[in-house]
Structure formats: structure tokens, C-alpha cells
Amino acid sequence: MVSSNTSGTKMKSNLSRIVICGTDTDIGKTVISSLLVQGLNAIYWKPIQSGFKNGGDTNTVCKLLNLPKERYLPELYKFKAAVSPHWAAELEKKVIEPKSIRLPMSNQPLIIEMAGGVMVPLTRDYLQIDLLKEWMLPVILVAKSGLGTLNHSLLTIEALNKRKIPILGIIFNGELHKDNPKTIEQFGEIPIIAQLPRLRNLSAKSLAEQWLNQNLSIRLSNIIRDHVD
Numbered sequence: 001m002v003s004s005n006t007s008g009t010k011m012k013s014n015l016s017r018i019v020i021c022g023t024d025t026d027i028g029k030t031v032i033s034s035l036l037v038q039g040l041n042a043i044y045w046k047p048i049q050s051g052f053k054n055g056g057d058t059n060t061v062c063k064l065l066n067l068p069k070e071r072y073l074p075e076l077y078k079f080k081a082a083v084s085p086h087w088a089a090e091l092e093k094k095v096i097e098p099k100s101i102r103l104p105m106s107n108q109p110l111i112i113e114m115a116g117g118v119m120v121p122l123t124r125d126y127l128q129i130d131l132l133k134e135w136m137l138p139v140i141l142v143a144k145s146g147l148g149t150l151n152h153s154l155l156t157i158e159a160l161n162k163r164k165i166p167i168l169g170i171i172f173n174g175e176l177h178k179d180n181p182k183t184i185e186q187f188g189e190i191p192i193i194a195q196l197p198r199l200r201n202l203s204a205k206s207l208a209e210q211w212l213n214q215n216l217s218i219r220l221s222n223i224i225r226d227h228v229d
């Protein structure tokens, strides 16, 4: 099965579910997920949300893109405290059960935003990266563009590689940097998908402009094609 979107990006079914991981929290996963949800005409899903104030990331994406309800899925777990999911759950006397986190089937592309960085615990003996290993879905890594990203990005890539979790590429978020993308591409051996600058006016329109200006439909199609080959 091949699904397609209005802008012409075609994605094979095994690549129609993409996992958005960050090198850290607050790094731009929700903003980059919005960029991709809009550009790929995808469905958004944030299975585990801690720090659930103002509706969490799902609400942020829905407001930013003005998404109708068929374009997002409800969270499986949501906790009030803005701390690691394992502890946020404990504070509410709950436990995350990784086996209960089933991947939804969808005819449309699905963008799955993970919590924090890849090594955050979901329980006292289960890391988020263990779930990524179960899923084996292609990952897009979101990293900051500036100082500190070389170490965080290369460590994250190494952790994913060690578990043979496929990485589609990396998207940098923040002011364009002269050297970091080149260095991470070289040492990390993954493609640079895009570089999203800090947007003074963060909106569906400014994200759509970035999608077009950076030719992301074609760029992502090519990366997905190379990934499958």
C-alpha cells in the first residue's frame, strides 16, 4: 500500500509511520512534528505526555495547525507533572505499561512525537529507547543547531545505531550554524533533512513557507527512497 498526500509526497506503508525523537526536551519536537504533520498531511500522535498543562503537545499542534479531530489521536498516557514519564506516572500512583502501547494502523502518514530524549525512562526498568526498539519504526531526530548539539546528537545517534533502530535523518532547529550540520553528517553518517530557523512568527503559514522553501516534499521523498533501497 502506498499513501500519498496533497503535496505529492509518496510514502511506502512501512514508512508511513515516523517517530520524532529529540536529543533533549524543549528542543523543538512539537514544532518539527507540526511542520511534518502539515507538510505530509499526516495524523499526529503523542502517546506519552508528561507536563499536561494547557492540553499538552497535542493541543499545541492542533491550535497551531487548526487541525480537525480526525487528524490527531488521543494520548495513551498523560500526567500532570513536567518530569520524566516514569516519575510523572509514579506521582499519580500509576505505571506505564509499555506492552499496552500499541501502534495505530492508519491509511494516512502518522507522526509520533516521543517524550524528552531517547533514554528517558518509561518505568523503573524500561527506557523509551526500549519501546523504539520494539517498534523499529524510522526515526527523525530533532536537535538544536547551536553549541552543545555535537555531543548530544552523536550520543543519540550512537544509542539508536547500537539497537539497530533506523534513522531517516536529522532536523536542526534554531539559528543556522556554519559547521554543526556538516560535522554531524560526517560523524553520525545520517542525512540532514532540514534546518528550521527560529521563527519570529510561529504559525501554520510560516511552517508551510519553510516546507516549500526547503523543498521538503522532494527532500523527504528522496531520503525515504534511499532508506528503502
Ligand SMILES: Nc1ncnc2c1ncn2[C@@H]1O[C@H](COP(=O)(O)OP(=O)(O)O)[C@@H](O)[C@H]1O
Binding pocket: 022, 024, 025, 026, 027, 028, 029, 030, 031, 032, 173, 174, 196, 197, 198, 199, 200, 202
Ligand atoms: N523554530 C522555532 N521557532 C520559534 N519557536 C520555536 C521554534 N522551535 C521551538 N520553538 C519554541 O520553543 C519551545 C520548545 O519547543 P517544542 O517544540 O515545544 O519542544 P519539545 O517538543 O522538544 O519539548 C516552544 O515554546 C516552541 O514554540
Ligand SMILES: [Mg+2]
Binding pocket: 029, 030, 057, 113
Ligand atoms: Mg513536545
